[in-house]
Amino acid sequence: MLKVALIQQENSSDIEANKLKLASNIAHCAEQGAELVVLQELHNSVYFCQTEDPLKFDLAETIPGESTNFYGALAQKHQIVLVTSLFEKRSAGLYHNTAVVFEKDGTIAGKYRKMHIPDDPAYYEKFYFTPGDIGFKPIQTSVGKLGVLVCWDQWYPEAARLMALAGADILIYPTAIGFESSDLDEEKSRQLEAWVISQRGHAVANGLPVVSVNRTGHEPDPSGQTNGITFWGNSFVAGPQGELLAVASQDHEANLIVDLDLARSEGVRRWWPFLRDRRIDAYGDLTKRFID
Numbered sequence: 001m002l003k004v005a006l007i008q009q010e011n012s013s014d015i016e017a018n019k020l021k022l023a024s025n026i027a028h029c030a031e032q033g034a035e036l037v038v039l040q041e042l043h044n045s046v047y048f049c050q051t052e053d054p055l056k057f058d059l060a061e062t063i064p065g066e067s068t069n070f071y072g073a074l075a076q077k078h079q080i081v082l083v084t085s086l087f088e089k090r091s092a093g094l095y096h097n098t099a100v101v102f103e104k105d106g107t108i109a110g111k112y113r114k115m116h117i118p119d120d121p122a123y124y125e126k127f128y129f130t131p132g133d134i135g136f137k138p139i140q141t142s143v144g145k146l147g148v149l150v151c152w153d154q155w156y157p158e159a160a161r162l163m164a165l166a167g168a169d170i171l172i173y174p175t176a177i178g179f180e181s182s183d184l185d186e187e188k189s190r191q192l193e194a195w196v197i198s199q200r201g202h203a204v205a206n207g208l209p210v211v212s213v214n215r216t217g218h219e220p221d222p223s224g225q226t227n228g229i230t231f232w233g234n235s236f237v238a239g240p241q242g243e244l245l246a247v248a249s250q251d252h253e254a255n256l257i258v259d260l261d262l263a264r265s266e267g268v269r270r271w272w273p274f275l276r277d278r279r280i281d282a283y284g285d286l287t288k289r290f291i292d
Helices: 015-031 054-059 066-078 153-154 157-165 185-206 264-271
Strands: 001-006 034-037 082-090 094-102 107-112 138-140 146-147 168-176 176-182 210-213 218-219 230-234 236-238 244-247 254-260
Touching: 001 082, 001 210, 001 264, 015 034, 015 066, 034 146, 034 168, 034 210, 066 082, 082 146, 082 168, 082 264, 094 146, 107 138, 107 244, 146 157, 153 168, 153 185, 153 264, 157 168, 157 185, 168 185, 185 230, 236 254
Parallel strands: 001 034, 034 082, 146 168, 168 210
Antiparallel strands: 001 254, 082 094, 094 107, 138 146, 176 230, 210 236, 218 230, 236 244
16 A cells, blocks of 8 residues: 555745645655655645736746755655656746656656646646646656646546556646636536546546645735636545545645555456557547547
């Protein structure tokens, strides 16, 4: 069994306070025996992509840098594998939304640059982030090969499949997603259910557990054009048949700790041999934008 911890947190504009709260939550999870701890998307700050503001690029950091030193030290102190999500400054004018994974000794085990970048009202990420160029490659750690993807990636079955085909033991999605308050309650329910269903579907289709960590709380729109985002929480862990193993609340912070049986994936794949029956000879058109 692998004990996995998901930290669902409400953030403020005070970056140092956010990091200290994360450090406290990480310590709590480690005290409960967690070996793998996963943080939400862009966890150091508020979700700054609600507006297009050139000054927000000042939040970006190099990798390695100050944040990797901070989180690497926490991983080493608590002897955990830690999945983080940072705003990466790669070069002048070149920025990424990057997940960084730390090994138990505090070293960087690997990183993943978000591949699918949204551009929707209140989610203006294309202004800030260049699409990733590392590809869909699991990160080898002492607790297994981690198929780390980020938020908008979770809607794409191709991303999950490629991570699975490359040998991932777990699919992991640091996330920042929520409701715009003007949406009707029925629409909010549909959005949340679709978010959960899509990721549970990735678990089923690939015979792998899924770990999805969202933030919670309300963050106002600095421009005042919308009513801001109420992040819908609901961080969860699903098993390789899509079964829900644990779910956090919608509107409260939580440290969700789950025992995950990675060996179960082998059995599930034996009686549901989806990978065996794939018609790889007939899928060439998947590389096209559209089939006329």
